[in-house]
Amino acid sequence: MTTVALAPRVAEGARGRVTIRGLTKSFGATRVLRGVDLDIADGEFVTVLGPSGCGKSTLMRIIAGLERQDGGSVAIGGRAVDALRPDQRDIAMVFQSYALYPHLTVRDNIALPLRMRRLTFAQRLPLVGRLVPGVRPTERAIDEAVRRVAAVLQIEPLLARKPGQLSGGQKQRVAVGRAMVREPRVFLMDEPLSNLDAELRVHMRAEIAELHRALATTFIYVTHDQAEAMTMSDRVVVMMDGRPLQVAPPARIYDDPEDIRVARFVGSPRINVLPAAATGRGSLDMRGLELPFDADLAAGTAVQAAFRPGMATAVRGSDPSGLAGVLRHRENLGSDLFLHVALPGIEAPVVVRVDPTAVADFPVGEAVSVRVPPAHALVFDAAGARLRPRASAAMRRHG
Amino acid sequence: MADALALPAPAAMRRRGFGEAMAALSLAGPAMALMVLFLVGPLVVVVLLSATDYQLGARSLSYVGLANYAEMFADRVFRKSLENTLIYVAIVVPASVALGLGAALLIEAGTSLRAFYRAVYFLPVMATLIAMAIVWEFMLHPTLGLINLALREIGVEGYNWLQDRRTALFTLCGIGVWQSVGFNMVLFMAGLTAIPGELYEAAAVDGARTGLDRFRTVTWPMLGPVTLFVVVITAIRSFQVFDTVQVMTKGGPNRATEVLLYTMYSEGFSFFRTGYAAAVTVVFLVFVLALSLLKTWVLNRRVHYA
Amino acid sequence: MLSRTLLMAAAAAALLAAPAAAQKTKVEVQYPLGFIFDNVFKDIKVEFEKRNPDYEVVYRPAYKEYEDAAQTALRQAITKQLPDVSFQAINLQRLFVDRGIAVDLGPFIAAEKDWKGQGYSDSMMALGTFAGKPYGLAFAVSTPIIYLNEDLVRKAGGDPENFPATWDGIFELSKKIHALGGDNVGLYHSWTITGNWMWQALVMSYGGTMMSADEKKVAFDGPAGQKAIDLMGTMIKDAKMPNLAHEAARQSFFAGKVGIWTESTSLLRVADEGVGGKFKWRTAVFPVPAADGRLPTGGAAALMFAATPERQKGAWAFMKFVSGADGATMMVKGTGYMPPNSLPADDPARLKPFYATKPNHLTSLKQQKYMTPWYAFPGDNGLKIIAVIKDHLQSVVDGSTAPRTALAAMTKDVQALVPK
């Protein structure tokens, strides 16, 4: 997929714009979507990220028209599509299981959507359809389109095979090809990489990102894998409990989460969260350690302070400027060394990244102190909403 | 704009929902209509008919309550029929299940000629029973039949198998067993292949040395549910014995081979006593229904569905 | 069997020639007991079509036996596929009359000139008359007679010329034949014939009836019936009658293994062919022990099932022909039945010379004085009653039930099936 021969589509501004308003959906007593609003610009690559059961797949299926919403609306290209069948919405979808028709060859799989729209019912009839006038030129055009797509995806040698004879990666490409061939306004991708092995997944990530750049079509991509979200998207929608928590570019999601659930979901190892309390004098008390934090908090207000393992440092022995604990376990990944430090009275250990060359400095069972640079501490209120110091809060409004 | 969009399009959406229901209805509709016409409706009708004195072709009928049932249980032919059917089931089920299991185990115990044996034992399942009944009738002919000729070769006096009231029913049982062994055998084979090989290895590690040990510790417990299932469906099939009786003995001699379905057939379609035949049908239904429910229960325990 | 193949071929040819024959009106006919009647009906078709060129006779596959004939026709009535003319057992005509299937022949007879003059005697017409209306035209009538293997009888010390007229004498002879050893059978009484005909014969020969005069109560358990059932018991126990199927017994007689065989007169021609000169045989009269003893008239009558006037015309023409003097002549020569029609027996151009050369055929004629209608049970359960009687008699013949016990059970079961 190194060269994309498909000409980027002439921008029509709103062509691939997706507008979602107040979308709600329940399955029985379970509320799956609790009011989703989303604006996706034409040509944008948006990833919907969330744990399983957060409603991200339902959201995608409603956009596709495969599921009916209880309330709210979806517009594609400025036109409400709620009453339209999936095939009338001008979208294409790549499924997690690829959903290739097992009885059709790769060629026929890719050609099927074109046949369905370009041929009449009579022309599609088996055997006799061939005799209906006008079939031949259309079939030729379809065949041409299939070949073009196959060339782009480099699956020409596979065209005569059936899906059962393909590897996972090949199937994935065919599925993408079937979506591409109809030149939709919006590509919907439902965890398209999750059935691939780790190595192939990394490779396909790059290909999809490249494909998006080449097609410049709107991509809506659903995944529970943060790496995919972070590496490919223009913007990420982090969804939880049927609601988008934050919609932002990947870096912002990681560095500047709006909600503790977002902070917890994104990043590996997980972010460390410790209870803290406002001192009432522009700082927080985190287990006896004072963190400067300029916010309007009454003294004693319970908050949660969080910091990513890579942002803290660890020193052997006890250190008054750090949180005192005991080293329980070391995780040496070669590139990184993660220390799991147990703090008294806290169940989950705090994880800190250190330079792996320093492994000898940290014997298991010894006392370790964790230092948290105040600038890298993220503060959330008891309910999990982000708290910001006064200055940066003002700044953020323009950001 | 946002507000305008936020309004759902209820009419349009309802239309789409309606469309899906319509699609489901048109897909399932023909089957459902036929189901009512040919299964549910007739089931109700047969129960209702059993409370009437309807005669096929008659212009009227009247309600007689349980009179048909009273007559039935007082009728020697019916009691004989019920008794014979139960005897038939009681013989054919254990015999054909045991032989089917034995054949499956023996065939699977080795590799040579496996396909041959399987095909041979299965052949009677495929062959048109009515044609084979005629062949059996010839084989059982008192003077010209293979069986008596073969018996005479070894110095045994044969019987007039189908004409003798002492042997007729058992002869039919024998044909029933012959016909269903192969069917049970393949079901058992399917059950055998479903037993993971590791279990035999585990049993060997745990000290099961002889074939009997292996059978008792692994094969039999694993085949248990299959066996129960095979027993029940063989019972259901045996309850429906008809072809051999109709063509070979017509229920005779002296009702010695009268069975439920034949009673129903002769009452309904030879004597045209439709109401009475419906009552016989209801009794037949009760037995088969009980067995079918048992089967569903067995199936439910074994594989999860619905 | 070759003739049947020819028949099929002829039918096929007729089918191919359909356009040419399209003008002819078809008369669809169905009759029972193909092994007795096939030849006769083949000839009748030829002769009838010669005399009635407007009609074409089409035969349906023959009914196996009388009960099968009735069942099939009743079912055909339901599927509306009745033949135009159907031959049914004399005692089963009632089923079709009661159900309104058979057509009243009164108007057709009324339109005929000198009906009686054509040989239809009152006694014969009575066989097909119900509630005062004629429905059936008797076609072939029979009585039970005795077939005897002269060779075996002689070997056992009997005299075929002076064959015993009593059961006791017959049993005595039977025992002697049985004592000859081998697999020789002294006596076979064809008790299964159409379920109850022979039973009626025994009961009636002792002066009994099947039902009370008002047809409400079973009467065959009276003294006559008791004698009859005891007689059957004696046949089994003393006269050593084996428990054979009817067909097997017939084959055995033809093979020369049965000494005394009670059977319908209808099988005379079949027996001629079956025995084929292997041994000498003759017929004798059936014992009628009681002074008021009777014998039921077996045989078949033609019923009209045709529904449209067009079809009825053809059906009537055919019925008239088969039961008339010439049809009866062909039938008698080809079977063993007695003629229904009074004309041919004494007609030198018809049966007189035939009877002169076939003394076996005369036995039944000698019994004419005993003839009484073959009783038809009332109500809808006629067929079932026949089956019930057959079952109970079977239990006597196979020795599983004492005769009197069986009679009591049979009485009870039949009583339950007749209208109250």
Next chain:
Amino acid sequence: MRRPLGPVGAVLRHVVLMAGAAVMLAPFVWMVLTSFKPQAEILVAELRLLPTRWAAAENYATAMTRVPMLRFLVNGAVVTAAIFVLQVLVNLPCAYALAKLRFRGRGVMFAVVLLCLLIPHHVVAIPIYILFHQVGLLDSYAALVLPFAISVFGIFLMRQFFMTVPNDLIDAARIDGLGEFGIVWRIMLPTAVPAITAFGIFSVVAHWNDYFWPLIVVGSEELYTPPLGVAFFRLNDQGTEYGPLMAAATIVILPLVAAFLVAQRRFIEGITFTGMKN
């Protein structure tokens, strides 16, 4: 999977299985041999396997011509094929709807299917007979075929199979522009070929061999199916001409047995598969 038998066990296995095989095969062998013998050799009461004079041609010719045997075979083929085609046309869409569509009343519908599974066909014979009598359908091809157009077992089996088809496949088809009918015939039908084959074998075997229903509804010889035909043949000659009779029996069982011998594995799998669910 199991340990191989020792030499004694192996021999014993063959001895027992061969004895069983002889019993299973005896009627077939006797039937075929008898169909080669002239009447005179059949009627001798002694055990002789091979004919001294071969009468195969006569016997089979008689079997084919005395009754319209060819017609019966064609009837059998037409009726079984019609039943199977109708079964697919009627039951496949229903199974799809029950497996993959959400609509009100689906639960009730499926419950009815499960209930109907418990009804043996013999039970509804009388009412259907009366129904056909009322509408004048008795003694017709329709009477032979129509009652079997609905196969709740087929619905059940297909539904079970469709449950295993990923929903994604159906969604993909919807997005590609297929309607629900299109999905049934263009996607589900080809996908379900193995299950349909198994069901087809089950259906064909059952209806080619069926005797009960044709016996009841058919009166005219022209409509006889092979089982009725061979029974009719037997009645027709008083059951004494065994050579042609055995030839007729051979002819009737031949199509299925031949198909079975050719595609043994498939037949056994089909019957096992349906048998386990039935």
